[in-house]
Amino acid sequence: MTTEADATTALRRLTGRDDAVFHDGQLEAIEALVDGHRRALVVQRTGWGKSAVYFISTLLLRQRGAGPTLLVSPLLALMRDQVAAAARAGVRAVAINSANPHEWEETRAKLAADEVDILLVSPERLNNPRFRDEQLPALVDRMGMLVVDEAHCISDWGHDFRPDYRRLAELIAKLPDDLPVLATTATANARVVTDVAEQLGAEGEVLTIRGSLARTSLRLGVLELPGARDRLGWLLSHLAELPGSGIIYALTVSNAEDTARLLREGGHAVRAYTGRTDPEQREELERQLKDNEIKALVATSALGMGFDKPDLGFVIHLGAPSSPVAYYQQVGRAGRATDNADVLLLPGREDRDIWTYFATSSMPSEERAAAVIDALGDETLSTPALEARVNLRRSPLELLLKVLDVDGAVRRVQGGWVATGVPWTYDRERYERIAQARAAEQQSMLTYEHDTTCRMEMLQRDLDDPTASPCGRCDNCTTPWYPTGIDAEATQAASSTLDKVGVEIEPRAQWPSGAERLGVEAKGKIPPDDRAEPGRAVARLTDLGWGNVLRELFAAGAPDGPVTDELLGACVRVLKDWGWDERPAAVVSIPSRSRPQLVDSLARGIARIGRLTDLGSLDQVGPEPRGGPGGNSAYRLADVWGTFAVGPALAEGLHDLGGKPVLLIDDRVDSRWTLTVAARELRRAGAGAVLPLALAVVA
Incomplete structure (x- = not known):
């Protein structure tokens, strides 16, 4: 049989439909990986079927004698969904992450017995000393394909940059030229695409498959209200009218928890989902939303990439994310397998203050980096021990160590961290460019809120989508589709809460x-x-x-x-x-x-x-x-x-x-x-x- 025939059979098994056919670009990517052993970057909207590409490619490569696929995936929620989806395709997938240490030995045994088709790991796992030094080399020798999911995280310019992802460029550089490599994302503008392609391979060697990012199922809108009382009052008044179940995004943990409490007191079945939510509880909350046992999760960005509920009916934002790219990624959770889904932004006065706080807390400084390198010296220090020697809190310290590790100035070893002795220079120009890019993104978000252009078209243009055009559905293309009235009792309840x-x-x-x-x-x-x-x-x-x-x-x-x-x-x-x-x-x-x-x-x-x-x-x-x-x-x-x-x-x-x-x-x-x-x-x-x-x- 041909690759196309084998791939079509696998697709129909994955979807459970005998009439399933590939979307434009899917078969092209599969053939490039399976037949051409190429390196490919797929930039396609959420719901297009990027996971189908790597599941089917893995299945076909394994049938032809290749080793297991290594899939680098950023979030536990994403891993859980990917393992379940792989099983539907007949692909044996297992994950190694912080939530399942009790399964690691069993997973290693399965790998040794060649009973694993896809191994999912987090980017942080790539720098775990034992995994990096003892298990990864053997896995690389047997690897049949490398997949980098949510690949915009590789790039400094991506809205969700993660330092550990930058190690993938080093890993890719060590791979044989004929080993297939696939990177996928739904949220990358032209600068991110260029950056990621350069890290995948030499110019001209990477096949980039990019489709329209328009989401025809989404009905976008922006409702500006005077204050938090009115926004919460609107939610109390109209949450029950929104289609199906959905997500209400808040910018901070306290906002998410307070909003969830208010809505529950108002009789709505909602729960809070934040970075403070225990991993076991997160999994249960995700299940409740998927099974429509609750109307909504009131969430921070902790519920983001990878959460997959194809029939999610709405996404509401209480306060705007700091960039249109991040906003597109979050609203992309809705309407993946439905004809209609409602997306509404309720911006707040406090948004810019919150953007500034998070922006300034995430940038490494030259002074702090030098202090960390000097404190390490020739010693091996654990993170708590190092924390006592430099004036940095745990989270910023861990982020800075990752940056310095990727830059080669420090190295994670058993028992902690060591300085490598490699000269390190603070790349001031790079961080200034990133800061300028972040400021430009914030301005674009404000433009999205106030401009009269089609809202989907604005998001597409911010992602440098050449097919950007009016959607004909948003409140700028037609008339506001959402109610604007607020029940007096709801306003009073919101006022009492605030x-x-x-x-x-x-x-x-x-x-x-x-x-x-x-x-x-x-x-x-x-x-x-x-x-x-x-x-x-x-x-x-x-x-x-x-x-x-x-x-x-x-x-x-x-x-x-x-x-x-x-x-x-x-x-x-x-x-x-x-x-x-x-x-x-x-x-x-x-x-x-x-x-x-x-x-x-x-x-x-x-x-x-x-x-x-x-x-x-x-x-x-x-x-x-x-x-x-x-x-x-x-x-x-x-x-x-x-x-x-x-x-x-x-x-x-x-x-x-x-x-x-x-x-x-x-x-x-x-x-x-x-x-x-x-x-x-x-x-x-x-x-x-x-x-x-x-x-x-x-x-």
Whole structure:
């Protein structure tokens, strides 16, 4: 039989349809891989059938004696769906990832027995020392094909760049020229396509198959509403009217959780799905959505690439992603196997602030990179040990280590990381270009929100799709298809949710490891008699309701001034709902040089309204803590260690209280070490329970 005939048979088995035929480009890609042993890049819209290409190609290559396919896949959800889809095609697929370590030995045994057709791994697995040094070389020797799914992640210019993906270029360069390599993505503009093609092989050697990215099933719209109250009110009013089940995207974890709670209280079957959701629970939530047991998941970008529900009826965004490319990727979850699906963007005032926060937190700096390389020296250090030597939190440190590893400056080994000694230079020009590209993407997203051009056409143009043309379905091509009215009761319910105050501040119970190296004479558990009690803040800075007020208050360059009556009233409500074991008898504030009026007026206001003794503030006995964002626990603790003291007047006031509880007032809380150190000084000076109260929690 011919490759076309064999491939068609496999396609019909995969789809379960005897009349199934290939989409334009699918058979071309399969023949290039199976017959030509070529390197190919497939850029096609979500739902086109990119997975069918590599499943069928794997099946045909295996029938012809080739070894197993190595499929690099970015997300656990994507892996689960791919394993299930492969089984339908008669392809034996297994995965090695962080969620199934109990299956690794069995998987290795199956590989050794040649009982695996496709091995799925994450890009991070490629740098696991044992996998990289012991298993990958043998696998490469037997490999029949390499597949890189969501290949835009390879590129610096991709909207979801992941440093570990850059290692694939090194792996590809070591492969035999006649080993088939396939890269697939649905979200790549011309610059990303060129970048990925260059990493797949020499110019002219890579077959690029690119089709129209138009999604004819999607009905796009943008509804601008005055504020978060109105957006949530709209959802409460109209969620039940949306077709089928779907996804409601939020920009932050707290927004997703608060929105899900509001909708559940309104009688809607929804659940939150975020980066804080346990892996086992994620799988169950995905199943519930696929089986239409719930109306929607209220999700962050944690539910993105690879989640496959062909009949997903709608995607709603509460706040816009920072680029049209990322937006296209997320809305592409809807309408994959249906004629109609609704997509609506509800942009928010806070979107740009959130974009800025995530953009600045993801870029490595020259100073931090040099500090990491110097700290490693000739030693092998674990990530926690290294964290104690450089002023970086765990997540940014891990990201920076990956970048430096890919650049060859450090290497992951058993037990941690080592410096390679290879000279490393900070590529300032590259990062400046990336920052400029990100800014341009943000501007394009704003254009998408406000322009009168066809919305699908705008998304296609942002992806450099030459077939971009009006869709005839969106609210710009026709008239708004979505209702704009909001039920008064829904507005009131949304207002009540947004007006809720009170976020718990969990007390620190353990001194950070490595702090003694920075001059902190404390380690191990914090003695109970030195600890603060669980505290409260009005809200998180990322919250939809009070978060807007607090972000303006703490914005860069915002002037200091007395606390407003509105915020003071919110604090009073927090105190009323606190539920402490014993009512506080006095107020003590933490000194502030950046916002002295705010903190002082807040403390005096609380004391006046609550009829509490105002004991003033702790003394500042050292340089003012920097208190800036970032930095790990050891450095943040060292920054405030020894900077506060209980002066004579405060000591006398605490003595007069006879061990009664005190409120400890601060403006905002980030690492919690300022509160921890201040509480320790107060407890040692005779205070009873120390109850922290702040206006805002940073994260």
